[in-house]
Amino acid sequence: MAVNQVLKEVLSSPRNFSFDSFEEQDVIIVSDSDSDHSFEENHLKLREAVLAVFNGEKVDESLEALYRHVEYLNIPWMRLGMYQTLDSLIIAFAKEQIPFFTSDDNDSRKASSSWERFCERMLLVRNIFLQLDQQILEDEPEFHSIWDMGLALFRKLVAMHANIQTIYANKIVEMISAERSGNTIEKSILKSLTSMFTDLNLYITYLEPRFLRETERYYDLEGFERTAKMNISSYLQYVKRRIEEEEDLVTMYLNRFTRKSVTAVLNDTLITKQMSFLFSALQDLVIEENWNDLSLLYSLVSRVSDGVERLREEFKKTILVIGMEIVHNPGNLSEKDRELIPRLLKFRDTLDVCIKESFQSDASCKRIINDAFEEFINRRPNKPAELLAKYIDLNLRGNKRSQFGEDFDKEIDNLMILFRYINGKDVFKAYYENLLCKRLICGRSASVDSEKAVLSRLKDECGPEYTRGMDQMFRDIESSEDLSEKFQRSRSGAYSIDFTIYVLAPSSCSQMANEVLIYPPEMIAIKKDFDEFYATQRKGKKLTYIPYFGSCIVKAHFPETPKLPKELQVSEYQALILLLFNDVEDEGISYARIAEATGIPKHDLDRALISFTATKSQRVLISKPLTTDLRDDTMFYFNKRFTHNLTRIRFNQIQLKETKKEHDATEASIVMDRAAHVDCMIVRIMKTRKTIEHVQLISEVMRQLKFPYKPVDIKKRIEILISRDFISRDPTQTSRYHYVA
Numbered sequence: 001m002a003v004n005q006v007l008k009e010v011l012s013s014p015r016n017f018s019f020d021s022f023e024e025q026d027v028i029i030v031s032d033s034d035s036d037h038s039f040e041e042n043h044l045k046l047r048e049a050v051l052a053v054f055n056g057e058k059v060d061e062s063l064e065a066l067y068r069h070v071e072y073l074n075i076p077w078m079r080l081g082m083y084q085t086l087d088s089l090i091i092a093f094a095k096e097q098i099p100f101f102t103s104d105d106n107d108s109r110k111a112s113s114s115w116e117r118f119c120e121r122m123l124l125v126r127n128i129f130l131q132l133d134q135q136i137l138e139d140e141p142e143f144h145s146i147w148d149m150g151l152a153l154f155r156k157l158v159a160m161h162a163n164i165q166t167i168y169a170n171k172i173v174e175m176i177s178a179e180r181s182g183n184t185i186e187k188s189i190l191k192s193l194t195s196m197f198t199d200l201n202l203y204i205t206y207l208e209p210r211f212l213r214e215t216e217r218y219y220d221l222e223g224f225e226r227t228a229k230m231n232i233s234s235y236l237q238y239v240k241r242r243i244e245e246e247e248d249l250v251t252m253y254l255n256r257f258t259r260k261s262v263t264a265v266l267n268d269t270l271i272t273k274q275m276s277f278l279f280s281a282l283q284d285l286v287i288e289e290n291w292n293d294l295s296l297l298y299s300l301v302s303r304v305s306d307g308v309e310r311l312r313e314e315f316k317k318t319i320l321v322i323g324m325e326i327v328h329n330p331g332n333l334s335e336k337d338r339e340l341i342p343r344l345l346k347f348r349d350t351l352d353v354c355i356k357e358s359f360q361s362d363a364s365c366k367r368i369i370n371d372a373f374e375e376f377i378n379r380r381p382n383k384p385a386e387l388l389a390k391y392i393d394l395n396l397r398g399n400k401r402s403q404f405g406e407d408f409d410k411e412i413d414n415l416m417i418l419f420r421y422i423n424g425k426d427v428f429k430a431y432y433e434n435l436l437c438k439r440l441i442c443g444r445s446a447s448v449d450s451e452k453a454v455l456s457r458l459k460d461e462c463g464p465e466y467t468r469g470m471d472q473m474f475r476d477i478e479s480s481e482d483l484s485e486k487f488q489r490s491r492s493g494a495y496s497i498d499f500t501i502y503v504l505a506p507s508s509c510s511q512m513a514n515e516v517l518i519y520p521p522e523m524i525a526i527k528k529d530f531d532e533f534y535a536t537q538r539k540g541k542k543l544t545y546i547p548y549f550g551s552c553i554v555k556a557h558f559p560e561t562p563k564l565p566k567e568l569q570v571s572e573y574q575a576l577i578l579l580l581f582n583d584v585e586d587e588g589i590s591y592a593r594i595a596e597a598t599g600i601p602k603h604d605l606d607r608a609l610i611s612f613t614a615t616k617s618q619r620v621l622i623s624k625p626l627t628t629d630l631r632d633d634t635m636f637y638f639n640k641r642f643t644h645n646l647t648r649i650r651f652n653q654i655q656l657k658e659t660k661k662e663h664d665a666t667e668a669s670i671v672m673d674r675a676a677h678v679d680c681m682i683v684r685i686m687k688t689r690k691t692i693e694h695v696q697l698i699s700e701v702m703r704q705l706k707f708p709y710k711p712v713d714i715k716k717r718i719e720i721l722i723s724r725d726f727i728s729r730d731p732t733q734t735s736r737y738h739y740v741a
Contacts, residue, residue, distance in 0.1 A: 039078050042069040047085055053121050054093040066128050074132050090150050094157045101164045108171050112192040122150040155200040169206045173214045194253045203255055212261055219269035227274055232281035236296045239270045267304045279314040286318055294358035316368045323376035341391040345414055374421040381708045385424040389431035397444045416457050424707045430670050433469055440477050441502050441549045469507055476504045487533050499526050517547050518599040520579055547572045554578050559640045567648040573600050573608045581638045592632035606630050611652045678717045686727050686739040694735040
């Protein structure tokens with residue numbers, strides 16, 4: 001609509017005025033001809049000012065004068081005319097910018113300068129017409145502000161002209177790619193062009209999709225290139241750096257809402273698509289205790305869907321692989337088994353630190369550790385339970401090989417964690433009871449309080465029934481001390497040797513051999529005397545002596561130190577051997593004669609003799625030939641030149657070391673106990689169910705068992721129970737069993 005038409009419509013419209021009150025005042029009457037003249041005059045001056053601004057020329061009038069012109073025109077019929085004039089002037093100014101965008105080389109610098117110039121001059125024009133701008137928006141809501149009108153016209157006439165929006169969107173993406181590659185770009189131009197796309201509402205439609213596509217293409221390629229060249233530590237740092245750089249790039253040049261989309265692209269290209277590579281070195285990072293890299297790995301995979309869940313899966317696999325390497329020992333190497341429990345403790349501590357330092361104390365990862373430990377430890381049945389019992393035994397002896405530190409409670413807590421993982425707790429119990437018995441009888445326990453603390457933890461874990469036999473041992477030891485004191489008082493001065501005896505329940509020493517040895521007369525007299533004394537104290541009970549556990553302190557005189565007799569702390573077997581040399585001078589005693597004179601079993605005799613001859617510092621006997629392969633004709637001589645700095649010398653107490661015979665006996669007792677337990681369980685199930693199918697019975701027994709037991713062995717127990725008439729087989733359905741009441 002032309003300006004004259006607007007004016008004619010406004011002037012011809014009816015004007016109705018009404019006044020509620022009237023006060024006398026000066027009134028200026030302006031005729032229509034005067035108004036037209038004033039409009040044209042003010043309109044012309046403002047038009048000339050706008051043209052001067054757009055052309056970059058000096059404006060003749062001051063801003064104050066221009067504000068007054070705008071104020072004069074700020075009435076409806078003049079306002080609309082001026083608004084339309086501005087529209088025409090902005091159109092012309094916008095069209096003047098097209099050549100800067102369509103030059104042959106599509107120079108970004110020219111385009112940026114053109115856009116900056118357009119914005120600067122539009123801002124100045126808007127400031128001049130600020131009053132009119134505000135008023136017209138109030139009166140005509142469908143109109144654009146002067147600034148928005150300028151942007152809309154620039155978008156329509158310039159940016160959408162001849163595919164300019166596509167050309168410069170591509171240029172922006174190229175400049176960003178160049179900066180990613182380390183090339184120098186003119187950042188002000190890039191920032192100017194991206195702000196143009198944002199201000200013109202072209203960003204989401206034209207720029208962002210191209211930018212995201214190029215970002216994905218770029219990092220797809222670079223991600224695979226880097227994984228082919230880098231180790232895991234370098235790649236993690238690379239991904240971290242790239243994420244920070246892209247966030248800075250978005251902040252500096254792009255719309256803040258693009259950050260989320262860019263993050264999704266980076267997560268997909270550098271993390272999700274490279275997940276296999278990221279997890280390939282997880283085992284090495286754990287073994288090396290590289291908490292920084294593991295922390296960064298956790299942080300990165302947390303950015304993607306299912307990333308942490310996949311990390312947990314790989315973490316469990318890693319624990320299983322490392323754990324199986326610790327536990328698995330196909331060659332049954334004693335050295336590797338000796339290190340099994342310390343290595344498991346260290347590995348568990350390592351994983352705890354990993355969770356805390358690197359995995360943000362992830363509760364699911366903690367559960368994974370427990371599940372994985374239980375799985376790999378029980379893939380080697382029985383042995384970890386046995387080794388755990390022996391490890392605790394070694395440390396409770398309080399010798400120099402003990403690995404318990406000052407924080408005893410923490411050490412036991414860690415051992416109890418391992419204990420919980422073990423399915424074969426009956427195996428642990430069998431070995432631990434035997435070892436506890438040895439410690440108590442041989443007086444090698446470092447602390448009764450420590451012993452009872454461990455017992456208390458076991459009771460907390462498995463209940464009082466589990467430790468009933470061990471508790472009985474302590475009671476037996478305490479009552480034996482009272483019994484020995486009574487005996488000593490009743491026979492005061494009767495014997496030249498001190499005598500202490502421990503009376504334990506048969507179950508405590510069931511695995512120990514009951515050998516009949518040949519004792520010197522004085523020792524036989526004491527034994528007989530104590531039997532008579534015990535009969536008066538415990539009516540109806542019979543004693544069975546187990547010399548394997550006996551220990552003695554033998555006083556010895558050596559020619560090199562005649563005034564300083566030595567006290568040799570030895571086992572009962574060792575004492576019987578040494579006493580034989582009281583009856584010989586320089587002649588030796590043969591192996592065969594020692595065996596005949598003492599009655600000590602061959603294996604125990606060999607170990608006892610070797611303990612006197614093998615170690616130079618404890619060589620109280622000399623063997624000829626000097627060998628550990630003892631034969632009947634091997635001769636042994638009293639070492640007259642023996643010397644030692646200590647008065648009391650402790651010899652290796654061979655009874656503390658487990659023999660193969662003991663080990664086999666313990667294993668046999670475990671098998672028997674388990675068979676009895678399975679028998680009871682089968683009978684209980686049959687009594688409840690009355691009739692059951694074979695598969696269901698096997699399944700139910702397996703479900704209830706707390707130790708590993710093979711289905712084929714359960715089947716054997718079923719057959720035995722059938723033979724003993726506890727259950728019967730159905731005559732028509734052989735896979736069905738009935739309970740026999």
